[in-house]
Every structure is written in C-alpha cells, then in structure tokens.
Amino acid sequence: MNVTRIWTQGRPHTNEYVMEYTISYGTNGQDYADYKESGGDKMMFRGNSDGDTVHKNEFEVPIIAQWIRINPTRWRDRISLRVELFGCEYDAYDMYFNGSSLLKYDLYREPIAALRETIRFRFKTTTPNGVVLYSRGTQGDYLALQLRDNRMLLNINLGFNEVTSLSVGSLLDDNIWHDVVISRNRRDILFSVDRVVVQDKIKGEFQILNLNTGFYIGGVPNIQEGLVVVQNYTGCIENLYFNSTNLMYEVKEALQYGESYKYQKVNTLWTCPEPQIVPVTFKSHQAHARLKGYEGMASLNSSFAFRTYEDNGLMLYHAFSGSGYVAVSFVYWKTSV
Template sequence: MMRDFVYYFFVLLCSSLTEGVDYTDTARYYYDYECNEPLVASSKLSATSSLRERGADNAKLYGLNAWTASESDFDQYLVIDLGSVKNVTRIATQGRAHSQEFVQEYRISYGSNGLDYARYKAAGGEVKMFEGNHDGNTVKKNEFEVPIIAQYIRINPMRWRDKISMRVELYGCDYVADTMFFNGSSLVKVDLLRDPISASRETIRFRFKTSTASGAMIYSRGTQGDYMAMQLRDNRLLLNIDLGSGTSTSLSVGSLLDDNIWHDVVMSRNRRDVVFSVDRVVVLGKIKGEFSRLNLNRAIYIGGVPNFQDGLVVNQNFTGCVENLYLNATNVIQELKLGYESGEPFKYQRVNTLYACPEPPIVPITFLKEGSYAKLRGYSGGNTLNISMEFRTYEKHGLLIHHEFKTQGYVKVYLEEGRVKVDLQTTSADLAPKVKLDNYAEEFNDGRWHALMLTMATDSLVLAVDNRPVKTTKKFRFLTGSTYYIAGEFV
C-alpha cells in the first residue's frame, strides 16, 4: 500500500533540509487535476458594514461597482458563503473601478459553519498577509500553496487606499470527503502481515477535528524496533518515529487543536528528512540514527491502539473525526469501505467507528480580540446565581464572568497574572465596599481546559476551579440582574 509513490498528491521537497530552507517551497502541494472553477457567482456575500449602493453583492470581479465598507478600520470583513464545502485554490481581487479606492493587503480566515474561523497561516506559523491591489482596476491573483477546504471564506482588509473597496473572485472545485468518526473506544486496524512495508519515503496526509486534547491517531511498528506514532498530546500534534536505531525522534506542531475546527496535516519523510505540518505551519526534522528505511510488518492502527505501545505518550484513543486519510496514494477510508464490500475484511478491521462526522453536544467559542464578549440573558430578581463554564487561554489577564446585580453591586471572575480571582461588591452593611477573593495559588493560563463554577446565595459565594471549591464567610444580600457577560463586559 505505502510502497506505491504518490501519483495523486505529492510534496515538493528540497534535496536537503538545512538552515535557510525556503519554507514556502517545502510546504507547497500540487494536485494533478485542474481545480480552477469560479465560485463567487453562485455564492452568498455579506459584510460587516457597507456604504449605500455598495453592498457586499457588488464585490464581484470585473463588476461595475464594488463592496465598500462604511467604516475604515481593521474590523471589516467580507464573508463569502460558498453554499457547501469547496476546495479553494486561489483568489483574485480588484479595487473599485476608475478610482483610488482599493485594498493593498488583507488576511483570510475560513470555516465550515459560519461561526468558527481559522486563520490562514504561513509556513512559519504567522498569520499570512496577502498582497492586494495597487490601483482600482488591475486584477491581483494569489494562489494558496495548500488549498483551503471550507464553505466560508472571510477576507479582512488590513491596509487600503482612501476607502476599503474590493471586488473578488475565488477559484476551486467541489470537495469530496471520505469521513470517519472515532468515539474514544474506536480504532481501525490495517493488516501488514501479508503486505509488509519497507520504505525509504512515505507521505501521510489527512484532516481532523476534535474537542478532546489528547489521543492516539496513527500507530504502526515492526519486529526490528521500527515504529511511527502520531498522536495528540495536550492539543498539539506529536510525531515520534524510530527507524530501528533504538532512539526516538520527536516533532511537535500546532496548538489548541481541540477546537472542533478542521485541521490539515501532512507528514512527509524522505529517508531521514521529515516535513511535518499542520495548517501549513511547517516543522522540519532529521531522524536520529543510521538507518533510512521504515520497516513495518505488523499492523497500522488508526484512531487508537488496543494496548500501550513504544512511542506513545498518551494512553487514550482519539475522539473526533478524520477525513480523507491518504497513506501515499491510498485513500484508506475509501479502501476500508471497498474492502468490506468486496469480502476482504481480513485486511481491515473496524471497531466502533462511523462513516460520518456528528457534531459534539458542546461547541467551544473563541474570543479573538481583547474587546470580544458574549452577552447572555438571565432571570432577574433572584437571590441565587449559578454559572458553570470551561475556559482555556495563554493570556495572563482577562475577564471570565461579569454580572451586575439588580441591587447595587456586581460579581466579577477574572484572571490576573494567570490566577483566578473574584471581585464582589454589594450594598450589604456587613460587607466591605469591595472584596477581592484570591484563593488559588497556581496559574491557569496554560492552554488547557479548566472547569469553573460560580454559585451564589444569601451569605454564600462558592467558586470551584477544576472541582476544587473555595467559599466566602461574608454576610451579604443581592438580587440578580438580567444580563451576564462572558469573557468581557459592556462599557
């Protein structure tokens, strides 16, 4: 299976991976078919703001008008709903015809539900800035080194002349997905006893999304000590590989990958040189030892393993969805379906998997800017309050919960130097004008999920972080207000 070289999709590698390598060239992937259909004509366009007679529907390449934002700031977006998930390969832009209104630089983010977006990043990990236009008429084209697979494309102008004005076309084609869901007790086993692998190069690529921070994703080993282990550990993707030398090589890429957004993964090995990437962010490595061939003759496990193995650092199986998994030119999920249909289940074993991708019952919300917040309505006039949530961040400072009482005062839960603290203010005579509660010594801005619960009643405030409660001994009264702010407050 893996001995056939890639004919459908391949990675262009430099002859040697050394310092000064061009990451863009290294991470450039090409399809062997033309995927260049214009997509905007059949799409729905919207924008954060528009001038009269210059709405988002005017943002079409070669159109007589253009989309012009009514505000000239960095918070303007043009959103293109492609109607279904597409394979988007390039973008072309213009300014407003016969004018000096055009966008000179912009960013792109993309998503599948219109709510959660991932930013398009360059190979070095920074958010990519796309070159725009230099006048209102000339067309500027940008090709994506790795195609964007999404239904929603969001364009964020970052530099412009006179006004933010754009005409846009996206090019691509339909996206066909072979998807499989793993529930944490699932796995797929591909038998290698009849077809062992002895290869000096291979490419693995797939997409995944998950809400779980850790789990084994792909694992295989041989009788000579070779193994390859790809796994999620604390929401980062980790590759451990040993070509039989007895010394493991580890590469890690990505962060906050358990956000229930699709992520694109490519691992390409050429003898001892490895390219490992997630969402176009590239890590280069050289495998330790003298050997250059990977010898696997037992099985390849996908989504989990039946027992703990060398090279694994997590002890649970993957929970989430995997899509279009290719081992070199072989579409594994498609081959798995065909294997069962053709009466060859001995090669593939499938345990507790689905050919679908159900949405999890809990969907996380990402607050991208300092001024972002969620506003929730609640029952007003009550003498009890209960709020529970999970949060994660790398920021040292930030507001988690803010609630103004119907009676005077408020309660506020926030991070200060990474520590969770509470401010409480009421009009009760037995309570000081404002009390600050600081009962947790550790810092919680480690990028991991933490459970928080705030419970209040007359003369009682209990805050629990990661199931460790602390309680006040103050006497106070309050009546709840009607509005709760999460991750921010309205000023």
C-alpha cells in the first residue's frame, strides 16, 4: 500500500493520549525500517494534545509498506491511541538480478540529451557490492550508480573529465526495501536513500547529460569508466522510473507486444524471491563463526533467529575499532545486550 498520511486521536473524554511517536514500516511483519528525516535521524511525529481532537500528519514522501508500526515516545497518563491511515493501492513491478544479470535499454534510437532528469526506484539486497545503474555517452558523459560496502555511491560526469561523487546510506544489504531518488537540474544534483538527502554541485561547466549508448540496470557486460565495483548487482529492483516512465512496466509491455528490440534482458526474473535461509549449528562451546566487519559505519544492525537447549551462551560479539564492544548473549534463558 502507498500510505500518504496518518490521523490520530487519544482515548475519548479523557486525558490519555500519545503526544509524540515515531513510525517504522515493512513488508513481511518481521523486518522494519524507520521513517527518517533528511538528515538521517528518526522523524518524530507530533501527536495529540487531548483525547478527542484529531491530529493530522502527512508524509512528504509516501510510505510503501504492508505493515506499519507506531512507536509512542511521549504520552499523557497512559498510551491511548486511535489511528487511521490513508493511501492507495501500490502496483509493484519487480525484477530480480542474480549477479550475472542485466537489463539494457537501447539508447541508440532514442538518445538522452537533457538539462534535468529524475530517477527513482526501490531495491532490496543481501549483497554489499554491485552495479545498480550505468549509462554513458560518446562525449565522455556517464552516470554510474553502485553499491559499495553497503552504501550507495553515485558517480556522474557531464563530459568535463572530472567525476562528481556522492555517497549516502549505510547497511543497505539488510534485505529491506530502500527508496532511492536521483534528481538533477543542470549542475545541481540531489541524491537520496530512504529520505536521507545529500546535495552537491556537479563539477565542470557543462549542464547537459548526453547518454547515447545503452542504459544498463542491474549490471554491465564489462568494466566501464566511473565504476569502482566489478560485480553486478544481486537482489530486487522495483518500479524504476526515469522521469515519468516506469522502465520495469515498459519492458514488460514491450516483451508482451513485440517491441523487445528496445531491450536486452539477461538472466532476470519477474519476481522477487526471498533469500534462502541457511541454518548453522554450533556443536560445542568453542564453536564459532567469524565474519568480515565494516569500518566507518555510524550504525550497526543485526537480526537472527535462534533455538537452543542451553541456559547460557554468547550469540554475537563485535569489538569496535576504537574502544568498546557490543555483545548479545543469554543468561538463564534471558537475552542480554
């Protein structure tokens, strides 16, 4: 569902109401993402001032989700909340890429030469690196969007032979849907992941982006200028819009009505399968698994399910590169962080 606004009330004829809350959302009822401000912090929504008045909040960027979680942070007397959500149906056109896949849109017949454009889409993945979007022109222009170490990296060049790089997001390989927006107006560029925004001025004097070879989604057939990762993307991409055109929908229509010459579709699926769950059994008190860590991250996110007959045990441990650590354990069947 595409959720656009939320109305709240407290308990009628009382002083029991929620004054402030945050919102998280998801698609499977288990994994949730926080609705964030443009600076990256959780957005705090203003609630009610009495039990009867309706307070209305609108989402500047709609929430696309099946599950909505409201997390009260301040309230009067007791947490009492009546809620109504407003929105509309959401049509999802998904495509899955397996690391050897790509989708190519042929720009030889319809080259792009524009002062402004907007690209927006959703993605989810469990892989920290991969080429997401790529296109270039014969005059040296290119646009390269890629996942690198769990962050989204955009390299863009308007033919000035000097690249402009923007990076946003963290821990994006969590298998949760993330929203991406790239909006350019001449040399002004806005890059957003999950409403966290970075803006910059593209280097050089040129203002037009010229792309006239191919527009690649999910990977490239060989190494290209502007790319810093070598592997193709693994995961799902949903409703990729170039300006007002949903390319995923266009591809499906073209293949159905005999205009497939515009597109080259390699090893992709019209679905978004969930990653296979691989259970691991630790057979002794000394058994453990050591995974590669990440440096320079502002946050850490981990989730897992477990079962055991033991009454004590250390389940997760990570030492920070500076000082301190985080440990998840259970002692007499109670979990502790």
